[in-house]
Amino acid sequence: MDSVVGSKVMQQQEQTQNEDREVILSVRGLKKHFPITAGIVIQRQVGAVKAVDGVDFDVYKGETLGLVGESGCGKSTTGRTILQLYRPTAGSVVFEGKELTTMRGNELRQMRRRMQIIFQDPFASLNPRMTVGNIVSEPLLVHNVMSKNERKEYVSHLLEKVGLNPFYINRYPHEFSGGQRQRIGIARALALNPSFIVADEPISALDVSIQAQVVNLLEDLQQELNLTYLFIAHDLSMVRHICDRVAVMYLGKVVEIGPTNLVYDNPLHPYTQALLSAVPVPDPEVEEKRRRIILTGDVPSPANPPQGCNFSTRCPVSFDLCYQEPDPPLIEAEPGHFVACHRVL
Amino acid sequence: MGVLMEVRDLVTRFYTQEGTVYAVNGVSYDLQEGETLGIVGESGSGKSVHALSIMGLIPQPPGKIESGSVMFQGRDLLKLSRDQMRLVRGAEIAMIFQDPMTSLNPVLKIGTQLTEGLKLHLGMTQSQAENRAAELLDMVGIPDARKRLDAYPHQFSGGMRQRVMIAIGLSCNPKLLIADEPTTALDVTIQAQIIELIKQLKEELGMAIIWITHDLGVVAGIADTLQVMYGGMILERGPIKAVMHNPHNAYTLGLMNSLPRLDEDGNRRLQQIEGSPPDMRIEPVGDPFAPRNPYATERCFKERPPLRQVEGSAEGHLVAAWYDLPAVLKAEAAQNG
Numbered sequence: 001m002d003s004v005v006g007s008k009v010m011q012q013q014e015q016t017q018n019e020d021r022e023v024i025l026s027v028r029g030l031k032k033h034f035p036i037t038a039g040i041v042i043q044r045q046v047g048a049v050k051a052v053d054g055v056d057f058d059v060y061k062g063e064t065l066g067l068v069g070e071s072g073c074g075k076s077t078t079g080r081t082i083l084q085l086y087r088p089t090a091g092s093v094v095f096e097g098k099e100l101t102t103m104r105g106n107e108l109r110q111m112r113r114r115m116q117i118i119f120q121d122p123f124a125s126l127n128p129r130m131t132v133g134n135i136v137s138e139p140l141l142v143h144n145v146m147s148k149n150e151r152k153e154y155v156s157h158l159l160e161k162v163g164l165n166p167f168y169i170n171r172y173p174h175e176f177s178g179g180q181r182q183r184i185g186i187a188r189a190l191a192l193n194p195s196f197i198v199a200d201e202p203i204s205a206l207d208v209s210i211q212a213q214v215v216n217l218l219e220d221l222q223q224e225l226n227l228t229y230l231f232i233a234h235d236l237s238m239v240r241h242i243c244d245r246v247a248v249m250y251l252g253k254v255v256e257i258g259p260t261n262l263v264y265d266n267p268l269h270p271y272t273q274a275l276l277s278a279v280p281v282p283d284p285e286v287e288e289k290r291r292r293i294i295l296t297g298d299v300p301s302p303a304n305p306p307q308g309c310n311f312s313t314r315c316p317v318s319f320d321l322c323y324q325e326p327d328p329p330l331i332e333a334e335p336g337h338f339v340a341c342h343r344v345l
Numbered sequence: 346m347g348v349l350m351e352v353r354d355l356v357t358r359f360y361t362q363e364g365t366v367y368a369v370n371g372v373s374y375d376l377q378e379g380e381t382l383g384i385v386g387e388s389g390s391g392k393s394v395h396a397l398s399i400m401g402l403i404p405q406p407p408g409k410i411e412s413g414s415v416m417f418q419g420r421d422l423l424k425l426s427r428d429q430m431r432l433v434r435g436a437e438i439a440m441i442f443q444d445p446m447t448s449l450n451p452v453l454k455i456g457t458q459l460t461e462g463l464k465l466h467l468g469m470t471q472s473q474a475e476n477r478a479a480e481l482l483d484m485v486g487i488p489d490a491r492k493r494l495d496a497y498p499h500q501f502s503g504g505m506r507q508r509v510m511i512a513i514g515l516s517c518n519p520k521l522l523i524a525d526e527p528t529t530a531l532d533v534t535i536q537a538q539i540i541e542l543i544k545q546l547k548e549e550l551g552m553a554i555i556w557i558t559h560d561l562g563v564v565a566g567i568a569d570t571l572q573v574m575y576g577g578m579i580l581e582r583g584p585i586k587a588v589m590h591n592p593h594n595a596y597t598l599g600l601m602n603s604l605p606r607l608d609e610d611g612n613r614r615l616q617q618i619e620g621s622p623p624d625m626r627i628e629p630v631g632d633p634f635a636p637r638n639p640y641a642t643e644r645c646f647k648e649r650p651p652l653r654q655v656e657g658s659a660e661g662h663l664v665a666a667w668y669d670l671p672a673v674l675k676a677e678a679a680q681n682g
Contacts, residue, residue, distance in 0.1 A: 070532035070533065070534065070535075071532055177621045177622075179621060180621070207387040207388055207559070207622060208387055208559055208560075208561075208600060208603065208604070209387060209599065209600060209603060209617075209618040209622070209637075210618075210621065210622075211603070212603035212604075212615040212616065212617040212618070213617045213618075213619075215605075215615055216614065216615055216617055219614075234532070234533065236533070236607060237562075237604070237605045237606055237607045238605050240605060240607060240609075240610065241605030241613075241615065242605075260610075261610050264607070264610075274534060275533060275534060276607065277537075278533045278534045278536065278537035279533055279562070279607045280540075280560065280562030280563050280565060280566050281562055281565065281606055281607055281608055282561035282562045282565050282589065282601065282604055282606065283565055283589060283590075283606075284565045284566075284585045284586045284589055285586065285590075286565075286608065287562075287565045287566040290566075292537050292541065294534075294537055294538055294541055295534045295537075295538070298502045298504060298505070298535070299532075
């Protein structure tokens with residue numbers, strides 16, 4: 001009892017400190033650079049792909065934070081670096097009060113129980129030679145948390161929870177459709193009872209009629225188990241639907257972050273504005289009236305980002321400052337809504 | 346405007362080791378000159394196979410066009426010989442594919458790939474073709490076009506490669522451009538560029554377009570007519586506003602309701618379509634959507650519904666359904682108070 005009361009008091013203290021909300025994950029100055037090497041025998045580093053280049057954000061307990069951006073903007077790398085699947089080049093990741101970037105070995109393994117990942121491609125992320133039962137119980141085996149009989153019962157329970165018939169426990173992944181496979185991936189992520197899940201494009205490989213099923217399942221599970229999600233996606237309509245807050249990334253940096261409705265109804269960064277205007281709406285009458293901001297050119301290479309602001313090469317409203325000064329910092333434009341743009345400063 | 350193409354009762358199957366795949370099961374429609382037809386369907390709906398059948402690009406075996414006809418400018422494309430079809434493809438009907446990474450030949454220069462059709466179909470000389478190729482690249486918005494003719498596909502980004510594909514597709518002024526998920530592999534800002542480009546080119550050149558996609562949003566912005574396919578059949582088609590605002594097939598309605606929209610905040614629970622898409626190795630009986638359709642009647646499971654004109658809707662708004670969706674929905678609403 002004492003510990004429960006104690007933790008509640010602590011929670012309350014934290015809540016008052018953090019505007020009534022408990023921060024479960026705090027990312028500061030996160031960088032992940034992949035080296036580019038040259039030479040056959042002696043490899044020397046000739047450059048770096050700056051996939052993630054200084055990312056700061058907090059994730060609050062029980063919320064869904066959307067991480068959006070185009071391919072190559074570093075959103076998936078950010079997710080994996082948070083989970084320490086990639087070790088960061090610099091920066092700090094504090095999860096449930098503990099610094100992950102300096103953790104090693106068993107200590108880190110213990111933390112992995114609390115944070116899991118759901119992958120994009122349900123065809124590639126399940127071992128084709130393992131049965132569904134073995135796939136879902138593997139995390140339990142690795143962390144040695146249950147006896148064999150308990151495991152079996154628990155796996156059946158998990159399968160039921162994600163909407164699969166436990167009868168299929170001895171079947172192999174190829175016997176399932178894409179949507180069912182993604183449910184298996186979700187069951188595996190839930191096995192260790194985590195508090196935080198990185199969902200890395202969990203629905204983009206699925207058929208349209210199946211996407212809503214998986215999204216509804218993720219929402220139900222979040223309610224039931226009080227989960228916190230980092231939802232990585234490029235489908236901006238779905239992000240608006242599922243996320244409480246959204247962070248927009250461009251070329252390894254967060255350019256705008258805030259409550260979803262504020263960002264969508266009042267996008268402040270010219271990249272967010274262009275991105276949102278480019279998303280088609282399934283309504284011919286709305287489409288007739290919409291004005292698109294068509295960006296010219298392509299995303300620059302993260303191995304060779306522009307001199308000034310990362311977006312300056314494609315920005316429709318850039319001015320001299322944008323080409324000279326390094327990237328602008330994130331500033332709070334309205335409560336909770338941050339943007340990194342010289343125009344807004 | 347006249348009819349450009351008449352597709353009638355097209356049936357395409359694949360005879361594989363794992364059994365027969367019933368990919369296209371009787372598809373009929375007319376395409377008008379200059380019309381943009383959006384075809385929407387999920388994987389396995391037969392939307393791509395039906396287009397490949399029209400183009401004569403189905404590998405036979407294992408594939409076989411069992412029956413049907415495709416009348417294009419007075420000729421049945423399905424009856425043409427290989428050599429005759431070769432003269433149609435590229436010249437009168439062009440196709441662009443989903444993946445610009447794999448549909449360009451990686452070892453040939455862009456210029457070579459662009460001039461091939463010009464020389465074959467239009468009988469141009471090398472230098473004429475090169476000049477025209479440079480114009481085409483310029484038309485699709487590739488800067489420094491003449492120099493880029495000597496570049497290889499890997500030197501272009503994904504969006505640029507799709508532009509090159511479009512330039513190749515339009516090089517011989519085709520009457521019909523079939524675009525099979527041309528923007529699916531691209532980022533949303535690049536997708537907007539490509540859609541804008543195709544709209545603008547259509548205005549200039551006036552070709553008809555068949556735009557195949559799974560994204561209802563994309564077709565809403567460009568199509569005149571929407572055709573919804575499922576299980577190798579057409580379940581609903583018609584003027585896009587009529588179909589999207591007044592769907593009469595439960596699958597069309599289900600798709601619309603399961604999509605979140607950018608312009609609505611996220612408090613609504615998505616209505617999901619239960620079940621999974623059909624196994625195309627089973628010969629379809631009746632309405633292919635019946636097993637997932639909460640409004641299905643007994644007849645839906647037994648008998649295939651024909652396409653019929655929707656009463657009181659725009660002309661050409663056709664639906665294949667035994668049930669009367671608006672009436673069923675009304676009754677349901679009344680029951681729920």
